[in-house]
Amino acid sequence: MEKLRVMSVFGTRPEAIKMAPLVLELKQHPEIESICCVTAQHRQMLDTVMEVFHLRADCDLNIMAPRQTLSSITCKCLTGMDDVIAQKKPDLILVHGDTSTTFAGALSAFYHQVPVGHVEAGLRTYDRYSPFPEEMNRKMVGAIATLHFCPTENNRRNLARENITEGVFVTGNTVIDALKTTVRPDYRFSTPVLNELPYDSKKIVLVTCHRRENYGAPMKNIMLALKQLAQTYEDVELVYPVHLSPVVRETVQAYLAGTPRVHLIDPLSADEMHNLMARCYLVMTDSGGLQEEAPALGKPVLVLRRETERPEAVEAGTVKIAGVEQGEIVRLASELITSHSAYEAMAHAVNPYGDGQACRRIAQAILWHFGRCAEKPEDYRGV
Numbered sequence: 001m002e003k004l005r006v007m008s009v010f011g012t013r014p015e016a017i018k019m020a021p022l023v024l025e026l027k028q029h030p031e032i033e034s035i036c037c038v039t040a041q042h043r044q045m046l047d048t049v050m051e052v053f054h055l056r057a058d059c060d061l062n063i064m065a066p067r068q069t070l071s072s073i074t075c076k077c078l079t080g081m082d083d084v085i086a087q088k089k090p091d092l093i094l095v096h097g098d099t100s101t102t103f104a105g106a107l108s109a110f111y112h113q114v115p116v117g118h119v120e121a122g123l124r125t126y127d128r129y130s131p132f133p134e135e136m137n138r139k140m141v142g143a144i145a146t147l148h149f150c151p152t153e154n155n156r157r158n159l160a161r162e163n164i165t166e167g168v169f170v171t172g173n174t175v176i177d178a179l180k181t182t183v184r185p186d187y188r189f190s191t192p193v194l195n196e197l198p199y200d201s202k203k204i205v206l207v208t209c210h211r212r213e214n215y216g217a218p219m220k221n222i223m224l225a226l227k228q229l230a231q232t233y234e235d236v237e238l239v240y241p242v243h244l245s246p247v248v249r250e251t252v253q254a255y256l257a258g259t260p261r262v263h264l265i266d267p268l269s270a271d272e273m274h275n276l277m278a279r280c281y282l283v284m285t286d287s288g289g290l291q292e293e294a295p296a297l298g299k300p301v302l303v304l305r306r307e308t309e310r311p312e313a314v315e316a317g318t319v320k321i322a323g324v325e326q327g328e329i330v331r332l333a334s335e336l337i338t339s340h341s342a343y344e345a346m347a348h349a350v351n352p353y354g355d356g357q358a359c360r361r362i363a364q365a366i367l368w369h370f371g372r373c374a375e376k377p378e379d380y381r382g383v
């Protein structure tokens with residue numbers, strides 16, 4: 001029997017981190033030919049992930065441009081994918097999450113009548129402009145996909161509300177699979193400042209912020225809140241790996257450069273980031289991925305957004321929505337910095353997003369769908 005040609009398409013840092021363990025898992029199956037196609041919507045931040053997980057792309061569309069627009073990313077992906085699909089003739093295309101690469105990858109597969117498997121399916125805020133454009137991207141991919149790999153039962157219910165009930169599997173999130181390979185107690189950082197941080201004597205707050213809907217006033221408020229926290233608490237040090245987006249870098253530099261106890265550093269590789277998270281005190285972020293990883297490592301998270309599509313950890317008590325107003329962000333962070341009981345109430349390890357078996361379940365679901373294995377995978381049941 002011919003091998004099943006499964007092509008994974010991804011382009012940004014978070015997609016790569018979450019697809020890496022799946023690409024590696026697919027390679028283990030003799031019935032599958034695993035093809036790895038990167039759009040390189042992110043160039044440097046993608047390449048770093050490829051290096052950490054020892055991945056090699058079979059096709060590279062190399063589309064990134066400085067200050068790229070949503071339309072330019074989508075157009076370049078669509079055009080590039082035409083040739084790749086014609087050449088590689090995949091039986092299934094896997095896309096991940098909700099980026100422009102995800103949407104264009106799925107749309108391109110549809111144009112070529114290749115079925116799509118959506119990894120990290122069913123996340124919703126029900127606000128089409130927040131996160132922007134991700135909420136609409138994932139809805140459109142949900143409409144196109146044949147197979148939907150939901151991290152949680154809650155995600156499955158979201159799809160059911162849109163009458164998507166066929167081909168839906170609850171697998172856990174592949175980010176937990178990735179995290180299990182990167183975090184080590186004896187890890188030595190290759191970024192010098194991370195080895196020098198006073199993890200035992202001070203409270204290390206890990207910060208990231210990059211979302212398009214936070215550009216402008218919300219990001220300014222967030223920066224002012226961070227500055228106030230650093231100036232108020234001498235026992236706190238902020239570590240902020242700054243995203244390579246020029247919009248983000250300019251804002252961060254304008255408000256935080258030179259602030260004592262604020263370390264502005266370049267983006268970290270996934271293994272550096274995961275191990276820093278494992279050792280920090282608190283995470284403040286608008287990132288989706290960090291909201292999933294930090295709870296698994298027992299770290300409280302303040303979400304620098306108005307909403308989240310990841311309510312599971314909020315319900316479990318380890319994540320709070322801090323919003324994008326300076327006063328409220330400072331209030332919630334201060335509580336965690338000054339009150340031992342408030343901190344302890346949030347700092348417990350929970351794994352609502354996975355048990356590290358998501359990639360195995362997804363591979364099995366693909367084989368089952370194509371009649372190559374008898375057993376459907378069991379659902380991930382959550383904490």
Ligand code: UD1
Pocket residue numbers: 012013014041042043044045046065066067068069070073098099100101132133134210211212244245246
């Ligand atoms: C994208 C995704 C967002 C995801 C984020 C993860 C879309 C619409 N947005 O947003 O969902 O949360 O990635 O980080 O798909 N840049 C570099 N080098 C890099 C990466 C980016 O220089 O390695 C710069 C470029 O100037 C680029 C800009 O950052 O134009 C913005 O990148 P882009 O992918 O358009 O948007 P993100 O904000 O990164």
Ligand code: UDP
Pocket residue numbers: 013014017175208210241242266267268269270271273274286287288289290293
């Ligand atoms: N990450 C990383 N280095 C950094 C910042 C984030 O490796 O400097 C990782 C993080 O651990 C998570 C993923 O990148 O796995 C999240 O990506 P990002 O915040 O860019 O996107 P989002 O998850 O918001 O889509």
